Amino acid sequence: xxxxxxxxxxxxxxxxxxxxxxxxxxxxxxxxxxxxxxxxxxxxxxxxxxxxxxxxxxxxxxxxxxxxxxxxxxxxxxxxxxxxxxxxxxxxxxxxxxxxxxxxxxxxxxxxxxxxxxxxxxxxxxxxxxxxxxxxxxxxxxxxxxxxxxxxxxxxxxxxxxxxxxxxxxxxxxxxxxxxxxxxxxxxxxxxxxxxxxxxxxxxxxxxxxxxxxxxxxxxxxxxxxxxxxxxxxxxxxxxxxxxxxxxxxxxxxxxxxxxxxxxxxxxxxxxxxxxxxxxxxxxxxxxxxxxxxxxxxxxxxxxxxxxxxxxxxxxxxxxxxxxxxxxxxxxxxxxxxxxxxxxxxxxxxxxxxxxxxxxxxxxxxxxxxxxxxxxxxxxxxxxxxxxxxxxxxxxxxxxxxxxxxxxxxxxxxxxxxxxxxxxxxxxxxxxxxxxxxxxxxxxxxxxxxxxxxxxxxxxxxxxxxxxxxxxxxxxxxxxxxxxxxxxxxxxxxxxxxx
Numbered sequence: 301x302x303x304x305x306x307x308x309x310x311x312x313x314x315x316x317x318x319x320x321x322x323x324x325x326x327x328x329x330x331x332x333x334x335x336x337x338x339x340x341x342x343x344x345x346x347x348x349x350x351x352x353x354x355x356x357x358x359x360x361x362x363x364x365x366x367x368x369x370x371x372x373x374x375x376x377x378x379x380x381x382x383x384x385x386x387x388x389x390x391x392x393x394x395x396x397x398x399x400x401x402x403x404x405x406x407x408x409x410x411x412x413x414x415x416x417x418x419x420x421x422x423x424x425x426x427x428x429x430x431x432x433x434x435x436x437x438x439x440x441x442x443x444x445x446x447x448x449x450x451x452x453x454x455x456x457x458x459x460x461x462x463x464x465x466x467x468x469x470x471x472x473x474x475x476x477x478x479x480x481x482x483x484x485x486x487x488x489x490x491x492x493x494x495x496x497x498x499x500x501x502x503x504x505x506x507x508x509x510x511x512x513x514x515x516x517x518x519x520x521x522x523x524x525x526x527x528x529x530x531x532x533x534x535x536x537x538x539x540x541x542x543x544x545x546x547x548x549x550x551x552x553x554x555x556x557x558x559x560x561x562x563x564x565x566x567x568x569x570x571x572x573x574x575x576x577x578x579x580x581x582x583x584x585x586x587x588x589x590x591x592x593x594x595x596x597x598x599x600x601x602x603x604x605x606x607x608x609x610x611x612x613x614x615x616x617x618x619x620x621x622x623x624x625x626x627x628x629x630x631x632x633x634x635x636x637x638x639x640x641x642x643x644x645x646x647x648x649x650x651x652x653x654x655x656x657x658x659x660x661x662x663x664x665x666x667x668x669x670x671x672x673x674x675x676x677x678x679x680x681x682x683x684x685x686x687x688x689x690x691x692x693x694x695x696x697x698x699x700x701x702x703x704x705x706x707x708x709x710x711x712x713x714x715x716x717x718x719x720x721x722x723x724x725x726x727x728x729x730x731x732x733x734x735x736x737x738x739x740x741x742x743x744x745x746x747x748x749x750x751x752x753x754x755x756x757x758x759x760x761x762x763x764x765x766x767x768x769x770x771x772x773x774x775x776x777x778x779x780x781x782x783x784x785x786x787x788x789x790x791x792x793x794x795x796x797x798x799x
Contacts (some may be wrong), residue, residue, distance in 0.1 A: 316461025330472030337551025364446035391432035483632030560640035582662025
């Protein structure tokens with residue numbers, strides 16, 4: 301079940317990410333570099349309004365999963381309605397803040413031409429409604445996940461993620477401008493909310509209206525209070541650099557920064573979706589006292605996902621320059637390729653904290669991950685500000701890498717042997733070192749091969765294919781266990797038999 305949920309969770313973001321990347325050239329062509337940068341900046345402004353969210357969804361998914369397993373329908377209903385009321389109120393409050401603050405944000409954060417000011421203001425006001433819908437949508441999405449029905453949540457993410465990106469691209473291509481792009485996304489959010497309500501009805505979960513008991517409120521808010529620190533850090537990481545670059549360097553420089561960072565973030569973000577299904581599983585194992593199984597799951601997940609992430613990093617480094625040239629145009633290669641490499645390295649380092657963070661949270665210690673994540677966000681913002689002033693977008697990307705290396709090292713040293721039931725020495729010896737060593741060797745081999753191939757799209761495609769074959773073979777022989785290889789062979793045989 302864990303593998304199936306991981307694959308569903310991956311697909312929920314993979315297909316929309318592919319469509320999002322594919323539509324970037326359409327968005328740039330339809331909106332222009334300035335318009336594309338403004339749309340990115342609006343997303344960052346909306347993201348920062350999300351600071352109002354105390355991350356109650358983290359507590360909701362933990363306790364909805366727990367009460368559903370215990371068949372405690374009363375507390376399940378109380379938990380659901382407490383979260384629903386909170387996110388409904390949050391959406392209305394945040395929407396009001398965005399609507400009323402739009403003129404102020406336009407004056408302080410948006411270095412836009414006079415011709416774009418009216419469209420930008422309207423887009424911010426339309427985004428106010430989108431904030432309300434997105435809060436409700438995000439909360440409804442976690443209910444199937446709490447029930448380990450990632451197939452249902454992934455289906456909604458695929459359908460409306462793809463539809464939202466296509467609608468935005470269509471609006472840009474039709475000349476609807478910035479406000480039209482934002483309105484298209486808001487319309488899709490409304491459809492998504494209606495769909496998710498239908499999903500919950502079909503799942504027949506116990507949703508009879510109920511006033512939450514005091515202990516239910518206390519449990520959720522206590523857990524979420526610390527998880528909120530992680531949310532703050534995520535917002536800093538996802539939106540802070542863009543606000544800084546947009547303010548200091550303008551929307552055109554932000555466009556040159558956003559395109560490669562979006563590529564790296566979406567690709568490496570896929571592996572987190574594979575791992576995030578561990579969270580409710582950890583809570584279940586801990587409740588049953590299954591420490592040995594928890595340890596084994598941690599080592600296996602760390603070994604496999606570290607190698608997967610490094611392989612993805614290698615592909616981006618090897619063919620990222622040619623991909624940018626063919627994807628969005630040659631003018632993005634010189635400013636964008638160094639940013640792509642630096643951001644990808646930073647995300648790779650950050651990814652080493654994914655599994656330890658999920659284990660720590662699942663064991664009921666979100667204060668640890670929250671504090672470290674917040675420190676990572678603050679350190680990152682300070683360095684990004686200094687880096688942007690000193691060296692533009694390349695300086696911002698280097699700042700991300702430096703903060704990732706520093707804070708990841710401190711976090712891994714702290715949690716192993718404390719919350720994570722494995723010493724750092726064992727984690728390094730049994731999981732991290734083999735995966736990093738084999739992965740780096742494969743990437744270095746392909747870097748030696750790269751100069752032998754033509755600098756064309758065909759040459760890049762051949763290099764990508766050779767890299768996939770090399771890293772895949774090395775992973776099967778040197779990283780996967782005999783049992784894992786046998787599982788993959790059986791799965792392949794079943795797939796062939798069905799087709």
